[in-house]
Amino acid sequence: MNRRAFVFTLEALLTLIAAVVFVFLSVQPNAENATAQLQREALAQDLLETATKEKMIANTLYAFAEGNNAAKQEIERKWTILFSNASVTCFGFTAGSGTLETKCRGQKRFSATASRVLFDGMRFNEARLTLYFDS
Amino acid sequence: MFSFDVLIASLLAVTTAALLLYVLVANAHSFASHADDSRLHAAAFVASEKALKTCASEGGAAKCVGGFVFVNELVTIPTTPPTNNSLDSQERRACVSRIALVGGEQRIVIYCAGEGDLN
Numbered sequence: 001m002n003r004r005a006f007v008f009t010l011e012a013l014l015t016l017i018a019a020v021v022f023v024f025l026s027v028q029p030n031a032e033n034a035t036a037q038l039q040r041e042a043l044a045q046d047l048l049e050t051a052t053k054e055k056m057i058a059n060t061l062y063a064f065a066e067g068n069n070a071a072k073q074e075i076e077r078k079w080t081i082l083f084s085n086a087s088v089t090c091f092g093f094t095a096g097s098g099t100l101e102t103k104c105r106g107q108k109r110f111s112a113t114a115s116r117v118l119f120d121g122m123r124f125n126e127a128r129l130t131l132y133f134d135s
Numbered sequence: 136m137f138s139f140d141v142l143i144a145s146l147l148a149v150t151t152a153a154l155l156l157y158v159l160v161a162n163a164h165s166f167a168s169h170a171d172d173s174r175l176h177a178a179a180f181v182a183s184e185k186a187l188k189t190c191a192s193e194g195g196a197a198k199c200v201g202g203f204v205f206v207n208e209l210v211t212i213p214t215t216p217p218t219n220n221s222l223d224s225q226e227r228r229a230c231v232s233r234i235a236l237v238g239g240e241q242r243i244v245i246y247c248a249g250e251g252d253l254n
Contacts, residue, residue: 046234
């Protein structure tokens with residue numbers, strides 16, 4: 001092999017290795033995004049978990065599921081205040097015949113959904129909460 | 136004596152090698168940094184889980200902060216640093232936001248872990 005062929009071969013090999021490295025780096029799972037999503041999911045789960053544990057809040061959810069408008073307004077007010085200092089931009093909540101969609105104060109870049117079964121002693125209703133985040 | 140095209144090819148080869156080395160070194164540092172961040176986030180998350188369970192089983196907001204730094208923008212509760220070093224003095228830290236019942240109301244609580252919590 002002459003010198004010129006050797007240099008070109010070496011260069012081609014290095015380029016190939018560089019390409020492999022770039023491909024390897026591009027297919028790496030982004031751990032940071034996974035952690036952030038885990039936290040978003042935890043926040044949605046926490047909200048429903050604590051809401052169903054506390055009797056007063058649970059009663060509001062039961063009333064909401066029955067279509068009570070006052071309960072809807074209370075949930076919207078309290079959860080909007082709760083999320084005023086978080087990166088939650090808006091949320092959607094459905095339970096029984098109740099549906100609530102709040103106005104977004106930012107982008108809906110990410111979302112996290114949680115659901116629980118509500119039982120008020122008479123009937124079961126599925127409560128479904130979706131939180132939207134801009135970061 | 137080198138011809139001109141061999142010289143150009145050699146320069147290209149050296150440049151490619153330098154770029155490759157740069158990418159490897161830069162990302163090695165990035166990988167190490169991500170690993171540390173992941174450990175901090177995991178520590179903060181585990182701390183929040185423990186604290187919330189303690190809070191739920193024993194009741195009372197004060198129980199929620201035992202052993203962990205507690206920051207809450209909505210209610211004021213004395214903090215208990217996990218180590219002698221304040222989290223503020225630690226360069227690297229990770230925080231997780233959770234929701235806890237404080238006095239029958241839902242509140243956002245933020246649990247943080249610093250480098251001191253990893254040892």
